[in-house]
Amino acid sequence: MKMITKLALSNNKKNKTRSILIMLSIFLTTVLLSAIATFGYGQIKFQSANAEEFYGSYYGSYAGVTEDQIGEMEKRSEFDRIGRAATIGTIENARSISMVWMDNETRDLANLDRQLQEGAFPEQENEIAGQKAMFERIGYPDVKVGDKVNIRFRRNTHETYQEKEFLVSGIMSQTVKEQENRSYTAYVSKACYESLYAPEERAYTIYFSLSDSVDVNSSTLEMTIKDLAEECGINPEYAFDNMYYSMWVLDPGMEMIVGCIVVALIVVFFAVMVIYNIFQVGLIQKIQEYGKIKALGATKKQMKKLVFREGMLLTIISIPAGLIVGTTVSIGFMNSWLSQSTTLGNQDVVQVNMVSIPLLLLCAAASAIAVWAALKRPMKVISRISPVEAIRFQGSQKKNKGLRRGRKQMGVRQLTQANMSMNRKRTITTIISMGLSCVLFVVAANFTGNVSTRYDARKQVPYGQFQIDLTYSKADTAYPENNLDSILKANPLDEELVEQIRKIDAVTDVKIRYMMYAYDQNGNLQSIGVLNKEQFDDEEYQGSLKGEVDYETAAKNGDILYGWSYFIEESGYDLGDTVTMTMGDAGGEARFQGTMTGAFGSSNYDWIITDEAYDQLGLSGKSIGTIWVDCRPQDCADVQNQLEDLLTDKQHYEFSTYQGALETSESSLGMFETLAYGFLLLVGLIAFMNMANTIIISIITRKRELGVMQALGMTNSQMNSMLRNEGVLFTAGSILVSLLVGMPAGYALFCYGREHGYFGLDVYHIPVIEIAAMIIILTALQISLSFILSRNIKKESIVERIRYQE
Template sequence: MKTVTKLSEKNLRQNRGRSILIAISIILTTALLTIIGLSCNGLLKANKANSSALYGDFHGAFMNVGEEKMKEIIVRGEIEKAGVMANAATADLGKASGILAYYDQKARAMSNLKMTGHSRIPVEENEIMAQKAFFKNLGLKKPEIGDSVTVPYRIGAKGKVIKKAFKISGFLPDNEINDLKQTYGAVVSKKFYENTVPVKKRSYSVCFKMKNDQKMTENEMEESIQDLGKALSIPERNISLNKIFIMWDTDPGTQTVAVGAFVAAIVILFSIVVIYNIFYVGMVQKVQEYGKLRAIGMTRKQMKQMIFREGMILSGISIPLGLFIGFIVTKLFFVKIAGIGGTNKTVGEVISNTPLFSLPVLIGAGVLALLTVYLSMKRPMQVAAKVSPVEAVRYQEGTGKKRQNRKGCRQINLIRITQANLARNKKRTVTTILTMGLSCVMFIVIANLGGNMNPAYEAGKDVKKGDFYITLDTGLDDKTYPEKNLNRVQQQNLMDKNMTDQIRQIDGVTKVETGKWAVVNVKKKGGEGTSVIQILSKKDFDAFVKKELERGSADYDTMKNNNGVVYLWDHFFEDYGYHIGGKLHMEILDGTKKIPFSATVVGSANGHMDASWAMTEETFEKLGTKTDLTSEIYVTCRPEKKASVEKKLKELMDTSEFYHIKSYDDAYQEVQLSIGLLRDSLYALLFVIGLIGFMNMANTLITSIVTRKKELGIFQAIGMTAKQVRRMLQMEGLIFTGGTLVIALTLGNVIGYYLFLKCKETGMIGLNDYHLPLSEILVMAGILLLLQMVLSAVMSRKFQKESVVERIRYDE
């Protein structure tokens, strides 16, 4: 056995170039498998931690329950843990608004209520904790712990305003969303709640986590919460599901695991073909040597063991190195792999703090890499074992068992010599081209997606025209604060002619366009729903709705004559029981007034609008509304004035909490970042796979030169120049490259176009119009040609270092 091992070690040293190429391929394969495994495992951990950090560590909540019912919920056997919270009062903060709420210890933990600095939870009746902005709105310029502040509040929507002096016990973290919406929450003590709110008026929300959550699917969890609510006689409207947390808490990450397994399978299959081909090509030149070993007594089993140990020795060195490289790369780039890119600070911290080391994953990646090497060697082991001593002695590369007639030529040139060499072992040539072609096919397929992801198209969904989009940020059916609903806010005339005139007067503004929304109650399957209907001109209808039509025939002129409407969320069209030609009974809300409206559904579209329905201006004018329903403003300005215009617009928007502004440039940058992260991750994976494929071509060319060293020496002895040898090697490389490009450009573009259409149907980011990814194809072709030329030049230079006599005397 020691002799077989020594032979394996000698073979590896003797064929150092081939051994290095195989080792690099194994390292890259192992590193990729490690990155895939650790990333998937990290994503599962991060998403669970992330869902808890952002959405709370609870499955659901029962809201508006009395004190007796609250106590009954807490002791239920189906519940693992429960926390109690209650809104005590609403605070009047001038332009802003706030809620005074009480949380018990478990509710604070389950909702991830965080404090800053030396803060402590309010205990006494006069203690309060909130964001600093809450206190600044009450007149404290620099609030500090221990400061006194008078808070005006009222109990219930119609309660009297009461002013009470509080002592600041701590601060909640600042939140940009709260600042934008000008709504804040404050924490008060249990004493304050019980002494302020009468027993009969007390209403609690109980957040809870169910038992056996790991044994339930997402649907089973939701059903169990609904069943528990029924058993407790809690109305369905008072049952709140924490759906995102439920999804990550119950789902073992099937989709993430499936994607990871699919990518890993591609890497393994590709690596098997490449490593096998490198072994096979290397064995061609050693057939006679194997025959001699058989002739002196080596058995078939020992022949297999010799090849097997070659692979195991290389694996023993390469796999640990690949695992280390894979772990380091994952550690360095996990935030980008996760697709966060640091755009959200809270999520970014959770992602970056995710523990990535996983011994089972590393062992699994190592075993898969070892299995890949074994499967790659299985066929070469069988070939080596079948070598006959007699057949091996008279073996010449390119000959087989069947008698072949060799075709002669009156004249020979570089092209014919190149063709003869490649035809000498057609299997080796075809396999090399196919493996390289496969990696390039994958690149072209991904390029058909990545190259067609258009940030401008995706940004246009948020800001459909102009440079700035101003809209009203309101509710629709808020029973607690009805004054914040769209129909009530519209009565404030926030986007009337006076506002648009002020915008037009801003230096740099070239165009101001407006749009109208109306709140509409629609009787549909399962009851009545409140949504928004958008009133569109013919120009905007054709631009944003008609071209996105999925079903029906929505002609603007026909619509205005027949009170036609188009549903803008085609995915839910059938779920709500709608059908083309169906009649709908609607109520348009004109402030607090309801205007009945009978409409005909003429189409369904994916219009990417903020509304659910679209109607024509002419149809809307027939309704005779009194309120100015302008709810969106598009502003176009000169490019050099964008910054100053944005500043002026934001100053105008500060006059009301309901204004919301977004710039096209910001929307474009957000989309570009998301697309860039996705595209870069895919291209990085394909680059490594392509590199493994290139190792295959390098091995083929190197082996071709080594096996023909004597032949090329004779050619040079009879007159072939060094320049001609270099050109011949370049031609061989060009044939490999050309074959690779033919496969990639045909098969890759066909599969890529089909995948583009499928992904577009699912609404994948940025996909709309298709174009051939010419720039990506040219880059790929350029890299292939450059690598091939460099490889040919290096091998030619190395070959020319030996004298012609030494090459003629060379014996394999």
């Protein structure tokens, strides 16, 4: 046993190049496995420990609940805790500011008390609490606890605003969601709610937790709370589960666990392939050596142990080093991510220990198993060697049948073809193995390349640096001037404003989009987008379409399309139905009749028609719904100031900037993007390692062959060209294999992610930059490797190369 170990150690020392390459492959594999395991484990522990902090401790909520229904809930043992909340109304502002009341139980279940920075929640009828940003928006930028504020609010869109003086009782922190959506909540007291709503008008939103006797998990929670709602006389459609809380507490991180396992299995597969490829390429030149060992009396079992020990001895340093590096990288990234999340959310989070010794041991075992799996076939081949045949072995033992084809002259191209075709099986195997090692990179690039903060921001501001949108209501009976029809008739974003914007010196381009209002057959107010071909195609590009969505057809036939494919049933029409409406804008009103041929995924309008369909209505004036303004990035501040001056006297508009949308996107996607590209880098290293392994081993094991050819007259330049051409063919074949396999697999992964609502994924586009970078880097590295290796070979004399016996 000691002799086999010594012999394996001696072989590894002798074959330094092979040993170093295998150790690097094992090291990178272990780094990836330990990083994946540590990150996944840390995420699950962190989310589980902080689920209440982030998502509250309630299982679900019921909306529109009466006192009698609350009484039914209190009778049932399934409910553990029940809290009440109620929406009082909205505060007059361009942004959404709601007024709500929550009792102590609800505040505890929703973890609202931790958001209170100073002061207390309202108790008296005239008290109010809210975020500083909320008070700033209503005209109180430096509000403090104890200040008096006058607030205009109304209960619903059928009532006028009323003004009431409040005393600020508390200042709340701003959550990430409120920061991104720029929507706010003001909290008032129970006394305030009861003073504004008579007993028969009161309806509550109920937050609740379930008792331990209810057997429920994240998959069954929604159905369970809907069934309980029905038994209590509550409309199940108004039942909502606390999805994220249930996912991390009731069924902690199953998607994360499954995802980590799948990626880890893929990494192990490619590690097996890379390590096997190293042994396979260099195996032929060692056949004689193993034959001599067997001739000295080694049994099949001992030969297997010899190859096995050679591989396993290389894991002694590689695996521990990989565990340390992978864990360190993952912890560093996680801490950076958490610190940024904490800053954004202003929340005190529970720190967790991300290191799991059992998981790290499992990663070490997985790396060792990968090495064992890679050695299975070499062990089998070596154990079956006949000593006599092995000692006589001179390379390929195949004999060509028929006539041998000769050539009067041999050039670099002919030599390259001869070398590649001499052992077709090995050539094809090498190309496929190298290509498959790049597949993981291509798959990951398809996913990562479609998760972009800039792309996500462009969904909010599709063009230019600034966006000006109309804001409107569709059912404000108290203030009908706020409704869409009244606003479009007044046409606040008119052509005169557009011309004034065009005259701003730094503005490089201005684009506009028109819109209309419409009354359906029931008299309901609807919004209509009027799109030209470019805008139509942009909306179509967003995907999630239903029916026939084609500009040429819609323009020719005067068709109409629904704006939200997911809610198409709510339109009251089916695809193919005739839609009759009265449409209007600043140019008057006209009767429209057209076929609903399809639906867009998620537009900003209820319905959409083409600009040519609009022309058929015969109206004289168009109302602008959106204006986009573009300029150079360095001119943004100046242009923004001038735009705000132009809009000073305007009403019913919302001003957005691309930079603001980008910052919002980066706050939620930036760290994920960093993680994804870090993973791509490690995967790319593994892909390159496989290519480098193949080229290095191939050249070193052919040292004698190259020496003989140079002795027969091959020049150094010809040898360089031959090796470069071989490398280029291997690289080209590998890239082709990786694209043929990786692109469909990557697209399937993208579709899965989009279907399950993964952030940053909306419309698929080929990751041209990532793939082009892979091709360029692999080609450059391959050429560099061939040059360096051929240069090293030339340092030895021809005689030394011919006598080479690694």
